[in-house]
Amino acid sequence: MSKVIVLTGAGGVLCSTLAKALAAEGHKIAIFDLRIEAANKVASEINASGGTAIAVAANVLEKDSLIQAKKEVNERLGSCDILINGAGGNHPLGTTSNPHLQEEDLLNTEEGFKTFFDLDPGGIKFVFDLNFIGTLLPTQVFAKDMVGKEGCSILNISSMNAFTPLTKIPAYSGAKAAVSNFTQWLAVHFSKVGIRVNALAPGFFLTDQNRTLLTTEDGKLTPRGNTIIEQTPMGKFGEPEDLIGTTLWLCGEGASFVTGVVIPIDGGFSAFSGV
Template identity: 65%
Template sequence: MKLPFNVDLKNKVAVVTGGSGILCGAMAEALAACGAKVAILALGQEGCDAKADQIKAAGGTAIGINTNVLDKESIKRAHEIILKEFGPCDILINGAGGNHPKGTTTNEYLLPEDLDNEELTTFFDLDPEGVKFVFDLNFLGTLLPSQEFAKDMINKEGATIINISSMNAYTPLTKIPAYSGAKAAVTNFTQWLAVHMSKVGIRVNAIAPGFFVTAQNEKLLFNEDGTPTARSQKILNSTPMGRYGEAHELIGTLLYLVNNDASGFVNGVCIPVDGAFSAYSGV
């Protein structure tokens, strides 16, 4: 991976949840390219191994561990493997997250005639279990790994936690109230944890990506012929740069936040990487 600038992470141990995905996978590659020993934690051993093998093929050090970030025992088992293979954690990237169809409405707006249409999922039809799943995955999926791995970081120089929030936390998108609310909770928790950990030397920050194409949203953004869907076109129209972000464009912010020399006094912030989406009023 071509890095925007060099950061020396030799002898550092980085744990990346959701590390088999597109965005956090790129982060894992970048950390390894800077010399860190990287543990890829995600559901599915095959995906974890594939990303770890990719990093090792590029000359890095990595291990993949099938991990459920909602299961404390699963996280604990992963921690034990990492301690044995690499040592204590220095950097934690909380990237596991996602949405669920049962926490999503069919339409952007509620119209009177929708109430009698059984084919639609309106606000009143949102499934509590679906909403709970989204909140658990995004919020508890950030809190539980932090509880486990922050134990390694206390009073350790350069220790840092980086949570992956979203621009949905600030400007909720239509149709996905559960995901927007859950990411808002992640941003708020980032601030809370930064204060809570400030006396033991652990910095806690977040990155809020704007619109990036991932495996989770690709079918929502593009038709089968590759043309943008109507929702995709609305997103692009609301992003002044007029395009989607690319995974490598998150790396500069990531490396800035993990570099204690560059950002040692940066704590409790959430940095947007969004092509000016959050700055655009629409007019």
């Protein structure tokens, strides 16, 4: 049965892949992104391949923007059945320069060098807002379409950081932990009105946001990239397509009794003790 599916942040690598996979299943897709050019590109590719998709400019941090976007979705595609909250990301101002604090770091005057004590509250707030508020607001707007209907669900994007925080990125790790907690809370809250709520927790996937952190210009691994691969039992980064199977399952009738779960898709990273 065809459903109307809204994906936020769908101009990016991971969610555009999910959008195309869902469209191939016959669903009508609303591609949300702050960058309308990116959304248009994905929607055009889906429509060219025989699917149905529209591009919508929307800011997940502005409720009025989302309300206007919802009107467009309702008029052009119909009532929303599934919401995938894919918008998120990190910010350099919420990131430390080194994984561990050393006493000599306190004397480092290098431009841009940041210890824990230098983290910018504005940068940290940006990361929390983008990941948590950027999940909360779209849910407030689009879940109203789902109340009392059958086969409706919400899929959030958490991270394996939510299970075990990575070094250097306290803001992002904390924000994704909030997304996981919110997923469980919302699953209980919506359990009486027919809306399931689950989350994916991707491990390390090469995206535009992290490519320069994990690989060099010639494609080799950086020290951090090497550490990640050494700690990933499957010995590789994830590919966007690795998210498709779990997404189709959680959004489909086969998961009709599944709600409140956060599923790691990380090649075993979160299961490995390092020994």
